[in-house]
Each structure stands twice: as structure tokens, then as C-alpha cells.
Amino acid sequence: MGKCAGLQIVCIGAGYVGGPTMAMIAYKCHDVTVTVVDISEKQIAAWNSDTLPIYEPGLDDIVKERRNKNLFFSTDVDGAVEKGDIIFVSVNTPTKTSGIGAGRAANISNCELVARNIAKVATSPKIVVEKSTVPVRTAESMGRVLAANEKGIKHQIISSPEFLAEGTAIEDLLEPSRVLIGGEQTPEGHAAVQKLVDVYEYWCPRERIITTNLWSSELSKLVANAFLAQRVSSINSISALCEVSGADVDEVARAVGTDYRIGKHFLKSSVGFGGSCFKKDILNLVYLCESFGLHDVAEYWNWVVKMNELQKERFAKTIVKRMFNTVTRKKIAVLGFAFKADTGDTRETAASDVCRFLLEEGARLSVYDPKVLAEDMERELLYAKCEKDQIDQQITRVEDVYAAAKDAHAVVILTEWKEFKELDFDKIYSVMEKPAFIFDGRNILDHAGLREKGFEVFALGKNKIN
Numbered sequence: 001m002g003k004c005a006g007l008q009i010v011c012i013g014a015g016y017v018g019g020p021t022m023a024m025i026a027y028k029c030h031d032v033t034v035t036v037v038d039i040s041e042k043q044i045a046a047w048n049s050d051t052l053p054i055y056e057p058g059l060d061d062i063v064k065e066r067r068n069k070n071l072f073f074s075t076d077v078d079g080a081v082e083k084g085d086i087i088f089v090s091v092n093t094p095t096k097t098s099g100i101g102a103g104r105a106a107n108i109s110n111c112e113l114v115a116r117n118i119a120k121v122a123t124s125p126k127i128v129v130e131k132s133t134v135p136v137r138t139a140e141s142m143g144r145v146l147a148a149n150e151k152g153i154k155h156q157i158i159s160s161p162e163f164l165a166e167g168t169a170i171e172d173l174l175e176p177s178r179v180l181i182g183g184e185q186t187p188e189g190h191a192a193v194q195k196l197v198d199v200y201e202y203w204c205p206r207e208r209i210i211t212t213n214l215w216s217s218e219l220s221k222l223v224a225n226a227f228l229a230q231r232v233s234s235i236n237s238i239s240a241l242c243e244v245s246g247a248d249v250d251e252v253a254r255a256v257g258t259d260y261r262i263g264k265h266f267l268k269s270s271v272g273f274g275g276s277c278f279k280k281d282i283l284n285l286v287y288l289c290e291s292f293g294l295h296d297v298a299e300y301w302n303w304v305v306k307m308n309e310l311q312k313e314r315f316a317k318t319i320v321k322r323m324f325n326t327v328t329r330k331k332i333a334v335l336g337f338a339f340k341a342d343t344g345d346t347r348e349t350a351a352s353d354v355c356r357f358l359l360e361e362g363a364r365l366s367v368y369d370p371k372v373l374a375e376d377m378e379r380e381l382l383y384a385k386c387e388k389d390q391i392d393q394q395i396t397r398v399e400d401v402y403a404a405a406k407d408a409h410a411v412v413i414l415t416e417w418k419e420f421k422e423l424d425f426d427k428i429y430s431v432m433e434k435p436a437f438i439f440d441g442r443n444i445l446d447h448a449g450l451r452e453k454g455f456e457v458f459a460l461g462k463n464k465i466n
């Protein structure tokens with residue numbers, strides 16, 4: 001029995017963060033009961049089925065081992081709130097699409113809604129953990145909503161942002177680089193923080209658990225994502241320079257990243273970063289800076305997003321330019337649609353913008369991705385403002401790379417799936433139109449070998465354009 005024996009942990013929001021994070025707590029703390037609730041019946045039914053709602057390496061085993069032992073998935077939000085000692089809030093906080101701050105500010109209405117519900121339903125004091133990524137001082141609003149309950153109950157709010165990355169969520173949760181916990185600087189606040197420290201201490205070394213105040217914790221999450229995305233935009237800006245100067249972006253990244261003060265991670269040039277969080281969180285940071293009158297600081301960070309948009313556009317334009325300035329009616333095989341490898345997640349994927357550009361140029365796209373669902377692909381294309389007619393008439397989704405390549409003028413790599421490195425490129429070359437182009441938006445292929453086979457290869461940040 002550990003320190004937390006008998007503790008009831010509840011998580012509101014059974015998405016990419018809530019599901020895996022809670023599964024890990026249940027897996028590591030057998031004497032704690034973990035209940036994950038969501039308003040979406042479909043989502044909960046999937047968590048309780050053989051086909052989990054998200055693809056994440058290693059997740060199935062952990063969920064299946066603990067489910068219905070000390071890990072439960074339910075739609076009974078009120079029942080869970082009532083019995084929970086610690087309640088994680090892991091709901092989505094997307095960018096606002098209308099009203100004040102539209103297109104930049106984070107919409108925290110789900111967080112407030114959850115806080116109102118806890119205030120209404122709870123009959124005992126709760127420790128409410130802000131797990132969602134939120135603007136600084138959201139805990140203040142949530143705290144006030146929680147305090148306004150009619151029963152005079154004193155709840156505690158703490159902030160514990162999540163740093164897992166999709167595709168490596170289980171690894172990241174098993175061995176987190178750090179766990180961040182921020183609380184009020186009062187005796188009750190410290191006690192609440194300690195309760196959560198006790199849970200994480202079941203498997204995380206104490207020195208990796210950072211405790212701080214609420215506002216530092218909230219802001220650190222936005223800053224961490226902004227710094228990571230900034231590195232990708234920085235190396236992508238350099239890829240453009242490499243293409244005109246004859247330098248090789250991977251060589252530059254290696255030489256620069258070997259300096260321990262810079263570090264080698266997150267220096268892989270790509271067609272652009274995607275995912276549900278980088279853009280959203282930077283825009284959130286930009287909006288925060290602007291609302292505090294820090295316009296120059298806001299503009300500085302805004303350029304990380306702008307550079308990313310430019311990279312996607314630059315890559316798509318290169319495809320058209322290299323293919324004799326026209327792709328109209330040409331078939332193009334698109335390999336990969338997820339925003340990164342090892343996930344089926346398509347949110348904000350660079351692939352949707354590249355596809356939109358090519359559709360507008362009249363290309364016919366044949367798309368293959370090993371994990372992306374057809375419905376998610378279509379939703380993301382519509383979100384990226386592709387016309388429904390164009391999606392229906394110009395895009396085909398195929399289950400096989402060679403079917404995608406047949407009669408295609410070009411193969412375009414948009415996600416760094418490992419299987420793409422192991423393809424039979426002789427076979428691909430034989431079924432393609434000639435000249436056969438390859439555009440490697442992830443720099444994962446053996447470009448020299450492909451050129452020997454006869455392909456015209458464009459790789460990001462590697463080709464000197466005369």
C-alpha cells in the first residue's frame with residue numbers, strides 16, 4: 001500500500017491527454033481508483049471497447065491491464081465528481097473562432113463549465129487540477145467559480161500542465177522529463193500540491209517533480225510549446241537558405257545541435273509543424289502579450305507561426321514549380337497525412353494545407369496514411385478551407401502506397417512514417433509517369449539512391465536551385 005491508498009482520482013475529459021495520463025496513473029498506482037469521464041458517449045464507449053478512440057503505441061496494453069480494476073471510463077460526470085478527491089480537468093481549449101480575440105485567444109469555456117459543475121455538484125472539498133493548457137490566470141477564474149458554491153465548501157485549484165507528445169505519450173508518461181505542479185502559496189495550497197506530488201512519486205523521482213506557484217506553472221506550459229515550435233520554425237527558415245546556398249540543412253542542424261547549449265532535438269526541418277497545440281498555444285501567448293500591451297513581444301512570437309505557414313506554402317509552390325509549373329490534372333501520390341508519425345491525429349497537420357494548395361492547382365491526389373481515418377482526413381481538409389467538391393472529385397484515399405503511386409507524376413512525403421523508408425522504390429518508379437518526381441517533406445529518404453534509380457528528387461533544405 002502506498003501513500004495514496006484509497007484515493008479517488010477523477011478526470012473530466014477523455015481525450016488524447018485525459019485517457020493516456022489517467023491510464024498511466026492507474027497502471028502505476030494500483031491502490032488508487034481512477035475514473036475518466038466525458039460528455040461524449042461515443043468517446044467513452046470506445047475507451048470501454050477493444051478499439052480505443054486514439055492510436056498511441058503501448059496504450060492498449062496499459063488500458064486493457066487496468067480497465068475495470070482501478071481504471072474506469074464513464075459518462076456519469078456528476079457521480080464521479082461527487083466521489084472524487086482529486087479532479088483533473090483535461091478538456092479541450094481550442095482557439096476562439098468568434099468574439100473577442102477570435103483566431104488567437106484560447107476558448108476556456110469548457111474549463112469554466114466544468115468548474116461550475118463541480119461547484120454545483122460537490123458536497124465535499126476537492127482538489128481541482130487544471131491539466132488543460134490555458135492562458136495565465138485561468139486558475140483565478142476557475143478558483144472564483146469554485147468558491148462561489150452555495151455550500152461554503154473550500155476547494156483547492158492547482159495547475160499541472162501536461163508535456164506528453166503524441167506518438168510517444170506512453171514513454172513520456174512513464175519517464176517524464178518533469179512533472180510541473182503549481183499551487184496557491186498558502187498552507188492549504190501547499191497541502192494540495194503535496195497530495196498530487198504523492199501520486200506522481202509512485203513512479204517519478206522527486207527531483208523531477210517541480211512545484212511552483214499557479215501563474216508560473218500555467219505560463220511555463222505555453223512557453224515550453226512556444227520554444228519547441230520556435231526551434232522548428234528556426235530550422236525551417238534555414239532550410240530556405242540552404243536551398244539557395246548549397247548548404248545541407250541536416251548537416252547544419254547536426255553541426256549546430258552538437259553544441260550542448262543548443263542541443264540536437266527539435267532541429268529536424270519539415271514541411272511544417274502541426275498538431276492541435278503548437279499553433280493554438282503560441283497564438284494564445286501572442287494574445288496574452290497583446291492584452292498586456294506587449295505588442296513587440298507578441299509580434300516576435302507571432303513570427304513562429306508565420307514562418308510555419310510560409311514553410312508549407314514554400315514546399316507546395318516548389319512542387320508546382322519543379323513539375324514544369326503545372327500540376328493540373330496530374331496525379332500526385334501523397335504519402336502521410338497525420339501531423340507526425342505514430343499517430344492518427346490530423347489536427348492542424350501541414351498535409352491539409354499542402355493538399356489544399358495542390359487541389360487549387362488542379363492536381364488529382366491519391367492519399368495514403370497507415371493510421372488516419374477517412375472521416376478525420378475529410379474534416380481536416382474542410383477545416384483547412386478546401387472545397388467539398390474538390391475533396392470529392394480530386395482526392396482518392398487508398399490503402400496501399402503502390403496504388404497511390406500508379407500513374408502518378410510525383411510522390412510527396414508529408415509524414416515521417418517509418419514504413420516509407422522501407423518502400424520498394426524500384427517498383428514505385430516502374431509504375432509512375434516519367435519524369436518521376438519525389439518531394440520529401442520530411443527528409444527521410446535516401447535521396448542519392450533514389451536519384452540513381454532515375455527519380456527527380458527534391459528534399460527540403462538540400463537542393464541548390466540555380
Ligand SMILES: NC(=O)C1=CN([C@@H]2O[C@H](COP(=O)(O)OP(=O)(O)OC[C@H]3O[C@@H](n4cnc5c(N)ncnc54)[C@H](O)[C@@H]3O)[C@@H](O)[C@H]2O)C=CC1
Pocket residue numbers: 012013014015016017018037038039040043077090091092093110113114131132133134162163164165166276277
Ligand atoms: N493532445 C496533446 O498531445 C496535448 C494536449 N494538451 C492540452 O490538453 C487539453 C486536452 O487536449 P486533448 O486531450 O488533446 O483534447 P481532446 O479534444 O482529445 O479531448 C478533450 C475531451 O474533453 C471532453 N469535454 C469537453 N468538455 C467537456 C465537459 N464539459 N465535460 C466532460 N467532458 C468534456 C471532450 O468531449 C473531449 O473528449 C487541451 O487544453 C490541450 O491543449 C496538453 C498536452 C498535450
Ligand SMILES: O=C(O)[C@H]1O[C@H](OP(=O)(O)OP(=O)(O)OC[C@H]2O[C@@H](n3ccc(=O)[nH]c3=O)[C@H](O)[C@@H]2O)[C@H](O)[C@@H](O)[C@@H]1O
Pocket residue numbers: 133162163164165166167225228232265266267268269270271272273274275276277278339340341
Ligand atoms: O502541448 C502539447 O500538445 C504537446 O505539443 C507537442 O507535442 P506534439 O504536438 O504531440 O508533437 P511534437 O513531437 O512536438 O511535434 C509537433 C510538430 O512539430 C513537428 N516537428 C517536430 C520536431 C522537429 O524537429 N521537426 C518538426 O517538424 C512534428 O512533425 C509535428 O508536426 C510537445 O512536444 C509536447 O511536449 C506538448 O505536450
